[in-house]
Amino acid sequence: MNAVAEAIAFDLASQKLRELNQFLHGDLGMVKQVRVLNPDGAHSIAVGVNAPVTINIAGHAGYYAAGMNQLADVDIAGNAGPGVAENMMSGRVHVHGFASVSAGASAQGGLLIVDGDAGLRCGISLKGGDIVVGGDVGAFSAFMAQAGNLVVCGDAAENLGDSLYEAVIYVRGKVKSLGADAQFEPMTDADHVTVAGLLKQAGLTHDPKEFKRIASARSLYHWNADANQEY
Amino acid sequence: MCGIVGLLVKRPALRERLGELMLPMLIGMTERGPDSSGMAVFTEPVAAEKRKLSLYAGAQAIDWEALRATVAAALNTQAEISVKKNHATLTTGAAPNAVKAWLKAHQPGITVLSAGRAIDLYKDLGLPIEVAQRYDFAHLTGTHLVGHTRMATESAVTVENAHPYTAGEDWCLVHNGSLSNPYQLRRELEPLGIEFDGDCDTEAACRYLEWRMREGDDLETAIEHGFTAFDGFYTFLMGTRDKLALVRDPFACKPAIVAETDDYVAIASEFRSLAHLPDVKHATLFEPKPEHIYSWSI
Incomplete structure (x- = not known):
């Protein structure tokens, strides 16, 4: 590692991932910025960080990048593999390319930004985090999402918001189909403020008025024997 | 996985x-x-009238040249063979099913991995690097x-x-x-x-x-x-x-x-x-x- 003032770099072409993650889990002292060179799709880059540090991943990340993140600002210059920022608690993760499946799964806090498309099950079981996707999201996004917001600037594939709890989804483009118990609702002033705030944080300039709101119809909250298993 | x-x-x-x-x-x-x-x-x-078969012999020691000559004589066809360790590519003018039937009857320990005009097939146990080195994957064309x-x-x-x-x-x-x-x-x-x-x-x-x-x-x-x-x-x-x-x-x-x-x-x-x-x-x-x-x- 090459310590230069408050910045440090790890080159995964020559250093082990464990070296990087153990450094990030230790006392960072004066270090404010960590650069990760040649990530080349390695798994679990910068997982479990619990410090207000900026991490720049200079390429494509593999599975679970920035999982369980707290406080850190993680910037992925390329694409992210499955489960990026899964179970994030706080902080910010920004994917400049596309994200694979289960982006932001069960994130409890923080903000995940994906400039490109996100794959299937984006924001599955979201528990309070916010996700902004610049492109499209795949099928079953926000499945059983409980709290937080998913903002989709492009289109959404099948079964959006299936079995949704109290998370709210905003989609600018087309929705191929809604999942069970998800419904379109009118945008309120509060929704416009929420979307505007999240777009601003993501550096996007879309008009919040272009977005549609999708939330739970709450008809699955209580068992209905008369429904005969059909919803 | x-x-x-x-x-x-x-x-x-x-x-x-x-x-x-x-x-x-x-x-x-x-x-x-x-x-x-x-x-x-x-x-x-290979030429339209020919077919090649990828053969795998496992731990058996096979005299591949003798096998080639016997297959050629038995099926009345020309045959060529190229060998890499316990694997060989046998090219003949006979139908793949005829060669397979002959092998089943006379060399039941040999597994036919593939047949066709273009396909060669290798598979084996071990880490990818071990299998790759065994069959010289680096020089496949x-x-x-x-x-x-x-x-x-x-x-x-x-x-x-x-x-x-x-x-x-x-x-x-x-x-x-x-x-x-x-x-x-x-x-x-x-x-x-x-x-x-x-x-x-x-x-x-x-x-x-x-x-x-x-x-x-x-x-x-x-x-x-x-x-x-x-x-x-x-x-x-x-x-x-x-x-x-x-x-x-x-x-x-x-x-x-x-x-x-x-x-x-x-x-x-x-x-x-x-x-x-x-x-x-x-x-x-x-x-x-x-x-x-x-x-x-x-």
């Missing part, structure tokens, strides 16, 4: 470097599949290839259960995932006279698609039928004499990523297998969509 890799080179000059370009891709999938691995490589086809690293989940770690699977001629398939209905498919195919070699779920998908193509479907139509017939999780990468094809199940449970440049199209389970390809920084990278057929021709 398993790893898949595929590579098709677009410029004839790169055909000499097919194995060299592929090798880091296969090694990159070691963690996804350390049990066994395999590689199907499609070469310039050809137009396209389909490789696999296996971490067995539903059937034993054996050479028979390693991928790629083949059926008919110049056709192979590798699988990451698990099918829920392989025995249902098998019960539909066996009454049609289609014989199975092993008990791996992947073989059912391989034989189903080959059967559809023999029934007159083109590759894409066969796969469309497969979307209805197959239940379970799958990323399938398939090879024919002149094509690679890639599909994922409707839930896209198993990963895949594609890198395409003017020189090649490369497919792998994960980017880490593509990271060392030349000029991959400027490649078009994408994840295949669920239930969508991707195919590339040589």
Whole structure:
């Protein structure tokens, strides 16, 4: 590692991932910025960080990048593999390319930004985090999402918001189909403020008025024997 | 879990470097599949009246030259053989089924891994690097290839259960995932006279698609039928004499990523297998969509 003032770099072409993650889990002292060179799709880059540090991943990340993140600002210059920022608690993760499946799964806090498309099950079981996707999201996004917001600037594939709890989804483009118990609702002033705030944080300039709101119809909250298993 | 890799080179000059370009891709999938691995490589086809068979002898010591001469005499055909360790490519003017029947009767310890005009197939137990070194994958030449690293989940770690699977001629398939209905498919195919070699779920998908193509479907139509017939999780990468094809199940449970440049199209389970390809920084990278057929021709 090459310590230069408050910045440090790890080159995964020559250093082990464990070296990087153990450094990030230790006392960072004066270090404010960590650069990760040649990530080349390695798994679990910068997982479990619990410090207000900026991490720049200079390429494509593999599975679970920035999982369980707290406080850190993680910037992925390329694409992210499955489960990026899964179970994030706080902080910010920004994917400049596309994200694979289960982006932001069960994130409890923080903000995940994906400039490109996100794959299937984006924001599955979201528990309070916010996700902004610049492109499209795949099928079953926000499945059983409980709290937080998913903002989709492009289109959404099948079964959006299936079995949704109290998370709210905003989609600018087309929705191929809604999942069970998800419904379109009118945008309120509060929704416009929420979307505007999240777009601003993501550096996007879309008009919040272009977005549609999708939330739970709450008809699955209580068992209905008369429904005969059909919803 | 398993790893898949595929590579098709677009410029004839790169055909000499097919194995060299592929090798880091296969090694990159070691963690996804350390049990066994395999590689199907499609070469310039042999003459229209000839067929080549990839043979595997396991731990048996075989006098391959004697085998060649005996097959040639018994089937009244010319025969050539090239040998790599316990693997050989036998090229004859006889029908593949005739050669297979002869081997079954006279050399039952030899497994026929593939048949066709273009396909050569290697598979064996061990880490990808070990299998690659055993069969000198670095020097494979050809137009396209389909490789696999296996971490067995539903059937034993054996050479028979390693991928790629083949059926008919110049056709192979590798699988990451698990099918829920392989025995249902098998019960539909066996009454049609289609014989199975092993008990791996992947073989059912391989034989189903080959059967559809023999029934007159083109590759894409066969796969469309497969979307209805197959239940379970799958990323399938398939090879024919002149094509690679890639599909994922409707839930896209198993990963895949594609890198395409003017020189090649490369497919792998994960980017880490593509990271060392030349000029991959400027490649078009994408994840295949669920239930969508991707195919590339040589």
